[in-house]
Amino acid sequence: MSSTASVPQRRGLLLIVSSPSGAGKTTLTRLLLAEDKSMHLSISVTTRPRRGSEIDGVHYRFIDAGSFETMREKGELLESAKVHGNYYGTPAGPVEEALAAGRDVLFDIDWQGTMQIYNKMRPDIVSVFVLPPSVAELKARLERRAEDSPEIILQRLQNARVEISHWTKYDYVLVNTDLQTTYAKLKEILDVERMKRQDKSQVGQLVDTLKADLDALTRGR
Template identity: 60%
Template sequence: MSPTPSSPQTSGSTTSSTPTVIPRRGLMLVLSSPSGAGKSTIARNLLERDRSLEISVSVTTRQRRPSEIAGTHYHFISIPQFERMRDSGELLEWAEVHGNFYGTPREPVEAAMADGRDMLFDIDWQGALQLQEKMKADIVSIFVLPPTMTELQSRLHRRAEDSEEVIATRLANSRAEIAHWREYDYVIVNDDLNTAFEAVQSIVRAERLRRDRRHGMFDFVTGLIEETPVL
């Protein structure tokens, strides 16, 4: 009788069922685009499918849209409240967009970074630039472009959340916003939402593996070098 063949051994295989976790500092994923290009939809899909990401909820002085939930999409505050936060250093970044103020509260972001949690920022180029100036090593920035300006206009109308006057203002400002694409680490053309979303997911996976972001790698590699295998 022929001997029963042993199970094949794969190079690099391990008998441990527990995944190796390397402590790392959290990253700040910045998504920007002109209104209607798709960044908010991509951000929403990321949050639904990636439990390691949490949204940085900005404060804003603009009126809440019918589809928005206070405290989930934005913290809606008055102009005097915003000015107090800005002047006291409670905001990491702030900007005026279409006549309204937006800003990122400092405290929850700094706590997340130290704890190794990833934060998602759905902000415009002005806010992205301020974050890059203050916390450049933590930033992964992505700019989302529309395939054409005609399609951008169509998306704004299909959204049906703004008046014609507001839509006209957003279109007029979009070219100036698009001109800042070079200031971002990655640029994605959103002509197909699924493809654009998959590209963003790939970027996030790769950035989480960066050596300089994984401070626990030093101890892990030291332990590997000093380990004596048990045969």
């Protein structure tokens, strides 16, 4: 009887997580990265000032408006958008390298960037929109995070109205009430989407082997 075929492989996927500011997408994506070392985080460039807790090159690459414009003009950004008055963009090179190496790539980007990447790579994308359970909780989280001034927090709450209206464009929506529950759901989504992308040609080989073995086992009985 022939031996079992190898475990089916699959193509890399792009996991996009978006939310209004303060809903918890950074916390969720950091949990995922800490647990799943195979996942590559796309580190965006931004013209926004660095927050106290942020490290250049780890959370973002903080660049000036001139450098941002140069990158955009040279076609080095997979997508870019103006959010809360600052520019943000995804450097294309690291994403392409990670996908070529068969790794999944995680994006913490807004709905405008998501739409741009949809247009280029839709079949490989899994998109998740994170909502807060209430406005009071969203405001409380922004205040508890204590990284932004009251003016910046107000601006982010004002922008949240438009941002949440784009939830319909996403594959999944999670309401981030309890962090661990939401995180567990995010991991379930990733597991299922990884399974959906298993290389079907290898499944086909396994099924052929199973059929041949079944024929051999049952022949003449």
